[in-house]
Amino acid sequence: MNLQMLGESKLVADLGWTLLHSFWQIGLVSLGVLIALRVLRDHSPNLRYALSTSALALSVLLPVITFVQASTNGEIVPSSVRSTTASGHRGDRHVLRIGESAVGEPQQPISIAGEGGSGLFAVLFRWIDRTLPDLLQIAVAAWLVGVAIFSLRLGGGFSRLRKYTTEGANEADAYWQHAFALLRNSAAVKRTVRLVRSELVQTPIAIGVLRPIIIIPASLFLQMSPRELEMIIAHELIHIRRFDPLVNLLQCIVEALFFYHPGVWWISGQMRREREFVTDAGVTQIFKDSYVTYARALANLEEIRLLANQQMPRYATAANGGNFMQRIQRILKIKPEASTANSAWTAGLALLLTSGFLLAIFSFSPSGLVNAERSLVTRKLAIGFVSIPPVDRTENPPKDSDATARLLIHKLKVHRVPATGFLQGGMISDGEKFFPVQTNIARMWIDAGFEVGLGGFNHMKLYNTNVDEYIANIEKNERVAKKLIGEMGLPPRYFSYPFLNTGRTVADKAKVEAWLASRGYTSVKYTFDNQEWMYSFAYDIARNDNDVNTMKEIRELYLAYLNKMFDHFEAYSTEMFGRDIPQTMVLTPSRLITDTADEFFGMATKRGYTFITVDEAQTDPAYKTKEDFTGVGGISWFERWTMAKGHRLREEPGVDASIVQTWDNREQKSKK
Structure with a gap:
């Protein structure tokens, strides 16, 4: 069979008519779907999806039915064209006129445009009669080429x-x-x-x-x-x-x-x-x-x-x-x-x-x-560092602590983080005289324009300490802070409970709070507690050992851990208040923090956070929520508020096993 015979075959004609009819068939289906989707716009997406799927199936089914009808009885094809495409010789083909029957019996001719058939419509129909078979053949050829191209594209995918x-x-x-x-x-x-x-x-x-x-x-x-x-x-x-x-x-x-x-x-x-x-x-x-x-x-x-x-x-x-x-x-x-x-x-x-x-x-x-x-969410995050100057676990404490502080201050400025550092006076003074190197590190913080808050002179838990001794420890730190700050910076406004521990009894806690209020101090309510200090300890051990690979691993583990903690406390915020309240986060000013600062602050920014002062965060009405938690541990204020309302605590993401093991090894060594 040559190309001419293929072009004039019944199969090509049937395909051509199927393609032609598919335009109005699928067009009507599309119009129906458009109207139906408009009517059902407030209904479930499942219903709308089922409707769209059915419409696509119908768009395939109608042309298939058309092709089957054309192939079997030819009723959908005008008789004149059917005769034309079935003939192998155009010159002597027998054309079934519109007024003739399909079986060849003469009937009364029907005039298309006037009695003589010489009107505009007659001319148009004669032109269609002559050219449509060729156009259908071209359409089928173009369709086959298009299907081939799209099939190749599909295969390439x-x-x-x-x-x-x-x-x-x-x-x-x-x-x-x-x-x-x-x-x-x-x-x-x-x-x-x-x-x-x-x-x-x-x-x-x-x-x-x-x-x-x-x-x-x-x-x-x-x-x-x-x-x-x-x-x-x-x-x-x-x-x-x-x-x-x-x-x-x-x-x-x-x-x-x-x-x-x-x-x-x-x-x-x-x-x-x-x-x-x-x-x-x-x-x-x-x-x-x-x-x-x-x-x-x-x-x-x-x-x-x-x-x-x-x-x-x-x-x-x-x-x-x-x-x-x-x-x-x-x-x-x-x-x-x-x-x-x-x-x-x-x-x-x-x-x-x-x-x-x-x-x-x-x-x-x-x-x-x-x-x-x-554009979807705006969150706020305040950060408090406990404590300044940084704790140093290296073999060259003053020099390394100074470098860590300088790096941290630089990163905070670059990322525009108005952090508050909580002073532990015992690290820079014995109560009377100051230790020059450590004092200079603390002064760098003030010179950089960051706010200083109070911790204890010694880092002690209220749970294990007599209330009067605990208050005396704060007073001693207050004197050191005033000498350190002098006229240089803003007087302390906030107090950070060491270990976030608020005492053994409600009465002890109330006594400390009353003393703080009498001095014009407000205790910080950390919503974002975390075990960063364990990761920082493990990181310092790896630094001392010059274990670069372990340091890299700890940085990655720490950032992944913080991501989970963000999810954890954001969920608390949504559950309790129905919104993202300003968070207050506690960190230590460690080398791990400085070495991951770009990634961490970038992570927070990516989550929609802007950085604010502790003062701005604590003025949010959520921080006035009542709670009376006391105990041996120190926990997030989200958890305290949840317990006060009698709700169940969320399961907190765990610290990575390798970090826990490093910390446990440290405790075992200290007992020997």
């Missing part, structure tokens, strides 16, 4: 995805494998799924139908908090539970077959959009009351995607798919359209302004990007 699973990919570490197993259970995923970290991809994706794999960019384990990353992984797990990779693959095949029809692309786009809404709803069901955290995770992911400028194949389901702004609005329950006529215009205006503002941020930032997270 498959090759890329296979490369992602084999090159630069390895299993996630033990911590994340454990977390992944828990997430699988939470997401009710019964199938076997692998979690892989990759150096090639820049955004998380879920691929595979029979053996699904979730691929996470290696950089994301450091760029996002564990809580945020868990939410992103849960998103991909829900895609797998719903068999979305398979559905997405079928969509891509449909798009390749109907590449010429904008209605198919639009319906398919609606499917992807609604699918992301459905999946987002599933994530918020797993992580209840974490809408802001999830929105922030998506914002971070969008920023990373824009920075990487990497496009995933359309059939790879990714957590940052769909319409980004609409997803954020839905997650945060920002309703784009009001339900009443009175508020419709204000809601529309608010949506317009919000969308325009965020679009401007993404489009016109000097760097081409900004942190979208900052």
